[in-house]
Amino acid sequence: GNQQKVEANILLLGAENVGKSALTVRFLTRRFIGEYGDIESIYSHIDKTDGREISLNIWDSLYPQSCESTESISDRQLHWADGVILVYSICDRSSFQVVQQQVQLIRQNRKMSSSIPIIIVGNKRDLLHQRAVPSEEGQLFARSADCGFFETSAAETYHGVLLVFHEILDLIKESRALK
Ligand code: GDP
Ligand code: MG
Numbered sequence: 001g002n003q004q005k006v007e008a009n010i011l012l013l014g015a016e017n018v019g020k021s022a023l024t025v026r027f028l029t030r031r032f033i034g035e036y037g038d039i040e041s042i043y044s045h046i047d048k049t050d051g052r053e054i055s056l057n058i059w060d061s062l063y064p065q066s067c068e069s070t071e072s073i074s075d076r077q078l079h080w081a082d083g084v085i086l087v088y089s090i091c092d093r094s095s096f097q098v099v100q101q102q103v104q105l106i107r108q109n110r111k112m113s114s115s116i117p118i119i120i121v122g123n124k125r126d127l128l129h130q131r132a133v134p135s136e137e138g139q140l141f142a143r144s145a146d147c148g149f150f151e152t153s154a155a156e157t158y159h160g161v162l163l164v165f166h167e168i169l170d171l172i173k174e175s176r177a178l179k
Pocket of ligand 2: 020021022036037038039060061062
């Protein structure tokens with residue numbers, strides 16, 4: 001209908017150690033604390049930045065250990081999510097491969113999620129001397145998979161992280177307007 005939903009569930013996925021928790025905490029508190037532990041958590045947050053209140057739930061996931069599960073994303077997670085932020089580290093090519101696999105899992109394994117908004121984030125861009133994935137490669141892959149793309153440094157800037165969360169919210173709003 002015409003009534004705007006004011007709630008949005010955002011799921012963060014990606015390999016271990018890429019900065020999912022750092023991005024989440026940066027967005028929620030504006031701070032970078034450096035150590036995050038292995039905690040899986042859903043945070044609730046009211047975002048008021050564009051003049052309207054939106055109630056966000058952010059699921060900061062843990063990448064499953066290989067023995068636990070053959071698939072790295074659960075149906076429960078995808079069913080819950082209105083939008084997905086897929087994170088890799090620009091210093092870690094294997095984490096970029098995880099993102100590529102996860103995009104495929106999301107786009108293929110479940111009809112309902114084939115059009116779910118996805119943003120791919122190459123994090124740790126401050127570690128330029130350790131870069132293993134060129135920006136262009138991330139950008140090209142994201143475009144080919146119909147995903148948004150950003151590079152961020154959770155360690156260095158709040159603003160870039162804010163842009164990611166606002167973009168996924170915009171995409172979620174757009175996808176709802178189309179329904
Ligand atoms: P997660 O396993 O994906 O949740 O990753 P974490 O958020 O726990 O971060 C893993 C490690 O990378 C921690 O030591 C963070 O301090 C560090 N880290 C996260 N984001 C950045 C970043 O943008 N730049 C740098 N240099 N380190 C980061
Ligand atoms: Mg974490």
